[in-house]
Amino acid sequence: MAKKNQWKNRDGVVYSTNDDFEYQHDNSPFAETLGASSQNLRVMLDKKSRGGKQVTLIEGFVGSESDLKDLGKLLKSKCGVGGTAKNGEILIQGDFRKKVLEILHKEGYKAKQIGG
Numbered sequence: 001m002a003k004k005n006q007w008k009n010r011d012g013v014v015y016s017t018n019d020d021f022e023y024q025h026d027n028s029p030f031a032e033t034l035g036a037s038s039q040n041l042r043v044m045l046d047k048k049s050r051g052g053k054q055v056t057l058i059e060g061f062v063g064s065e066s067d068l069k070d071l072g073k074l075l076k077s078k079c080g081v082g083g084t085a086k087n088g089e090i091l092i093q094g095d096f097r098k099k100v101l102e103i104l105h106k107e108g109y110k111a112k113q114i115g116g
Helices: 002-008 064-081 096-107
Strands: 040-046 055-057 083-086 088-093 112-115
Touching: 040 096, 055 096, 064 083, 064 088, 064 096, 096 112
Parallel strands: 040 112
Antiparallel strands: 040 055, 055 088, 083 088
């Protein structure tokens, strides 16, 4: 299965007669992380498809996955709850919108609350 996905990313290279040929991928796996003051984060409460449980959702992070996970770890430890950080979103278990906003502002992030 992994080989099939690997070959889809060749971008037009079908065959090369050069024995030393190695395909160079243009896309780099590391995204450049914007500074804290340049981030536009949105903090909201989400209950959809979570069995009625509430989570605080932080969207809009632009940067690498490692920086996103570091910010998620900081927020989870300050709130004392679990959560996850992936795909540019941070989920914090429970309704911690006000506390998350305070922490983000203290760290220098531009963040605003969306919804009630």
